[in-house]
Amino acid sequence: MSMPKIRSLRNQLVLALCVLVSVVGVVQGISSWQLAKAGMSALLDLRLEQAASRLYKSGLAESLPAIPSRGSQPERDIYVTVWRDDIATPYRSTDPALALPRDADPGFTTAMVGGESWRIYTLREPSMVIQVAQRSRVRHELAQARSLDTLWPMIVLVPLVWIAVLLVVRRALRRLTRLGAQVKAIDMTHFEQLSTSGVPTEIRPFITSINTMIGRLEQSIESERKFISDAAHELRTPLTALQLQADNLQPHIAPGNQERFRELQSGIRRSGRLIAQLLRLARADAALKADTLTRVDVSAVVVDAVAEVLPIALQRGIDIGADEMMGAHVYANEADIGVALRNLVSNAIRYTPDGGKVDLSVHVRDGMAWIEVVDSGPGIDEAQLPRVFDRFFRANTQIEGSGLGLSIVQAIANRYGGAVTLRNRTDGQSGIVASIGFAAVP
């Protein structure tokens, strides 16, 4: 199967226009070269004809030397031979060694004389025959030199036009390239209508329909998000009632059934946690409201999160602490930062065996405030690592969880243009390094 060739509009245009310009250049060059050559040879012919008629009219033929020295004429010169009456040898000749054909037709002929091609003009009068000749080679050389000069403008112009084509096409398509980059940037969390200002009219219908599509996509994602949020919200109330009723019922359950009843209760609790996580995810996916943003002290959020899990950590003998705490502030909704961090800390505590260690730290790097959570748990299989941010993905099914925690963290990071990364420790110990970063503000 052959792969379809990837075509660039710009390259195609540039190539086509350059080939076109070159063809025009070559055709124009050839024709002007040939015209120049023809013009030159017409001029040289005219010179031969004029020389012959002058010689005849002025009677100067008589004054040519009767016995010129043989082969004394420069080779580019015009050779003259004058015949008279019926005498077989020339009456006068500038070079008697050159045997011009006396009986040539009147006018111009080209003939081989002495092994060379000659251009001959024959003037036939009753009293005399005047023949004027020039070497064809000399004529060619003269014409060639002149006509090559006519090629220079084309040789210079064609490459200049190539460059101009490249610049013009690139300029015209730059706007298109920019649009492409904008379209590429659109994703679930970032919907922005494309601007039509400065867009060529041919492209405008595309932009308008892309914009309509973006609008529809945004709407459908928003309504899906709203459905999840509403559903989770609606489910919360009956589930809370269910839990209360179960708690009230507990004393009345026969001792032999207590074990099964506790399973029922923990099932209810699990469902409650899943619904709570669903609600958080739906909230994290919602559009950000600018009026809820404040300057948040990152270390305060970290201290709160640690304080919150401290009882569980103590109970399980996990040493949790915050060591390196650089002062850092971000511009955000404080609850969002808290929710994101709590999910990371809860993972660290939950997946780390009893007696382990969890360390939190805050530092500012390249204008980003990073919160890092390092645990001493088993880490995650490298093959599964890329999927941990997927909704409902769980690498460890032994420990309870909904599989939504990291999706929530990622949604919150995206919401603020931040980033979240999860990797296995590389300091020789097992465990996970989870980091979440937001743009730092002074």
Ligand SMILES: Nc1ncnc2c1ncn2[C@@H]1O[C@H](COP(=O)(O)OP(=O)(O)OP(=O)(O)O)[C@@H](O)[C@H]1O
């Ligand atoms: N610190 C960690 N150590 C080991 N495994 C982890 C760690 N953090 C996450 N994981 C793995 O990644 C999976 C996805 O984590 P995520 O937080 O999204 O879901 P969850 O913890 O299962 O559920 P939830 O957080 O909603 O209760 C987890 O099931 C777990 O297998």
Ligand SMILES: [Mg+2]
């Ligand atoms: Mg989790």
